[in-house]
Amino acid sequence: MLAYALRRLLLIVPTLVIILLVNFVIVQAAPGGPVEQAIARLQGLGGVAVGGGGGDSAQGASRASRGLDPKLIKDIERQYGFDKPAPERLWLMLKNYATLDFGNSFFRGAKVTDLILDKMPVTLSLGFWATLITYLVSIPLGIRKAVHHGSHFDIWSSTAIIIGYAMPAFLFAMLLIVLFAGGTELNWFPVRGLVSENFAELSPLGKVADYFWHLVLPVLSLVIGGFATLTILTKNSFLNEITRQYVVTARAKGVSERRVLYGHVFRNAILLVVAGLPQAFISVFFAGSLLIEVIFSLDGLGRLSYEAAVARDYPVVFGTLFIFTLFGLLIKLVGDLCYTLVDPRIDFAARTA
Numbered sequence: 188m189l190a191y192a193l194r195r196l197l198l199i200v201p202t203l204v205i206i207l208l209v210n211f212v213i214v215q216a217a218p219g220g221p222v223e224q225a226i227a228r229l230q231g232l233g234g235v236a237v238g239g240g241g242g243d244s245a246q247g248a249s250r251a252s253r254g255l256d257p258k259l260i261k262d263i264e265r266q267y268g269f270d271k272p273a274p275e276r277l278w279l280m281l282k283n284y285a286t287l288d289f290g291n292s293f294f295r296g297a298k299v300t301d302l303i304l305d306k307m308p309v310t311l312s313l314g315f316w317a318t319l320i321t322y323l324v325s326i327p328l329g330i331r332k333a334v335h336h337g338s339h340f341d342i343w344s345s346t347a348i349i350i351g352y353a354m355p356a357f358l359f360a361m362l363l364i365v366l367f368a369g370g371t372e373l374n375w376f377p378v379r380g381l382v383s384e385n386f387a388e389l390s391p392l393g394k395v396a397d398y399f400w401h402l403v404l405p406v407l408s409l410v411i412g413g414f415a416t417l418t419i420l421t422k423n424s425f426l427n428e429i430t431r432q433y434v435v436t437a438r439a440k441g442v443s444e445r446r447v448l449y450g451h452v453f454r455n456a457i458l459l460v461v462a463g464l465p466q467a468f469i470s471v472f473f474a475g476s477l478l479i480e481v482i483f484s485l486d487g488l489g490r491l492s493y494e495a496a497v498a499r500d501y502p503v504v505f506g507t508l509f510i511f512t513l514f515g516l517l518i519k520l521v522g523d524l525c526y527t528l529v530d531p532r533i534d535f536a537a538r539t540a
Contacts, residue, residue, distance in 0.1 A: 192524060196441065199516045204281065206512050207505065211277050214501065221267045221499045226260070257305050260294035268291060280505065294498055299506035302491060307510075309487035316402060317409035326460060327412055328422025334448070336426060350414035357478040360408035364482070368404060376404050379484040401437055403482045417460065424456040461525050 264270045265376075271279075283290060289299035332341045351359075364370055377383070383397050428434065429452055429477045437447045477489035488507055495503035 192520065195520045195523070199513070199520075201218070202516060203284075203509065203512055207281065207284070208277070208510065210508060211273075211503070214504075215273060215533070217499075219499060220258075221501065222264055224499055225263050225267070229259075246504065254533050284505075284509055289509070290502040291468075292495075292503050293500045295500070295503070298500045302503060303488065303510055305507055306486055306488045306491045309480070309485050310489060312381065312402065313405055313409060313485070313487065316406045320406065321410050321413045321417055324410075325417035326421050326457075327417045329460075330425055330448070330453075331426035332418070332422040333429065348415045348418055351411045354411060356408050356411060357384060359411045360404065360479055360482045363404045364409060373490070377401050378404065378482075381485060405479050408479050408482075420459050421456075424460060425452060426451045428456040461522065 261270065268276060268279075280290075287300065287302070291298055295302060309476070328344065332344060335341050354362075363376075364378055366373045367373050377400065381401050382394075383389075386397055387392060387395055406450065411530060433446060433454060437451055438444075442450075477493055479485070480487045480490040481493075488510070491503065492507035492511075494500075495507065
């Protein structure tokens with residue numbers, strides 16, 4: 188297992204390089220790079236995309252810079268690093284990223300590392316609590332549905348799950364705001380930020396309560412989609428194992444139903460659920476957080492990366508991309524290693540032979 192883990196860790200490096208390379212090439216073809224946008228602002232055009240690509244800005248800049256001093260254009264290109272050819276910029280970026288130096292934001296006046304560290308607690312809070320609650324509720328519910336398959340409980344809970352699965356997270360978030368955050372007579376929860384403005388003045392217990400008070404609505408919004416998928420996955424996995432011959436044999440020997448379920452079936456059925464843990468966390472951490480952060484005014488990584496992409500703030504775009512990719516690869520590795528905690532019979536050496 189150790190050799191397998193080391194091999195996977197070493198594979199992370201070329202994977203990161205390839206992903207950064209592909210996105211770097213795509214950026215070169217994106218219209219309205221930072222040089223063009225700076226020129227447009229100088230000419231009073233606002234943030235309009237004015238031809239040219241994000242990397243090779245010479246052609247677009249020449250079309251957009253009519254009437255401006257060529258020396259000023261050169262200064263702008265030097266300020267954003269576009270005075271160097273694309274291969275040299277790519278090499279400098281990869282060399283800096285090897286030391287986790289993501290450079291400085293073009294428009295925020297701060298180091299990208301500081302911005303990421305400042306926004307990360309919000310996104311981690313949403314991702315961690317949403318994934319934890321999803322698993323704590325979905326696994327017991329899926330097991331109960333499998334045990335009572337075809338019962339009234341299974342039918343009405345499946346109906347509720349289908350409705351939840353069909354409802355997008357952002358729509359459910361808006362519904363929660365209308366119902367419980369001032370849209371009606373009920374105004375139980377806040378809809379802005381992760382903590383209150385007087386957070387520093389609260390007692391330690393008050394700070395904990397305030398933190399979770401602000402998390403209730405956004406976390407519930409994120410849970411709704413993954414909750415449905417994981418519950419059905421757990422139920423089907425257990426139903427598949429319950430019908431196997433070793434379960435029939437254990438029951439015939441007089442083994443209690445509880446021991447059959449949790450001593451024999453659980454270990455085999457839960458493997459499929461554990462396999463989905465990395466994907467569930469990645470989905471919440473990367474894809475699900477953006478709209479929720481916007482709706483609840485949470486200043487996290489999803490919102491930071493979106494605003495950076497719109498503003499063509501490339502150091503922030505590539506810095507957040509690097510962090511998202513690195514976290515995703517590490518989480519997938521942790522998910523694979525969790526197999527051995529659930530079922531020690533798994534042999535990674537045989538898997539990689």
